[in-house]
Amino acid sequence: MATERLVESQNEHVDLEVKATSFMGFNQYGMASVGNKAFEFYDDQNPKNFAQIPWTEVKTVRVSLLFGGRWIPRIAFETKRNGTYMFAVKRPREVIRAIHKYLPREQFATARSFSQIVKTGVKADIKKLKQRKNK
Numbered sequence: 737m738a739t740e741r742l743v744e745s746q747n748e749h750v751d752l753e754v755k756a757t758s759f760m761g762f763n764q765y766g767m768a769s770v771g772n773k774a775f776e777f778y779d780d781q782n783p784k785n786f787a788q789i790p791w792t793e794v795k796t797v798r799v800s801l802l803f804g805g806r807w808i809p810r811i812a813f814e815t816k817r818n819g820t821y822m823f824a825v826k827r828p829r830e831v832i833r834a835i836h837k838y839l840p841r842e843q844f845a846t847a848r849s850f851s852q853i854v855k856t857g858v859k860a861d862i863k864k865l866k867q868r869k870n871k
């Protein structure tokens with residue numbers, strides 16, 4: 737699937753290219769590629785919508801795991817300067833293996849599960865209630 741791109745790829749060669757969805761604002765559908773210099777996403781509909789995340793800018797790769805790791809719905813890239821970029825890719829295991837060639841294992845982390853997020857929120861609410869009660 738060739739799309740006209742307005743921007744030059746940072747990669748000298750691409751290891752893997754798969755269909756992907758970007759969750760930057762509204763959902764954008766396109767192609768993600770893993771190459772020797774960066775992770776890149778290009779929107780199918782609008783060539784102006786793209787993301788290029790150089791490996792040198794990646795702080796952490798957060799992988800969402802569900803059902804004991806049998807399903808990987810999303811991959812998020814936490815960058816050093818520009819925040820977090822979240823993607824859903826067609827073949828996530830292959831994408832993660834391709835990324836492992838360029839980033840050390842220490843930069844990978846599992847994302848918190850829904851129950852962990854709810855638990856943290858409930859604990860924070862209880863703490864606030866106790867603080868109000870003590871005043």
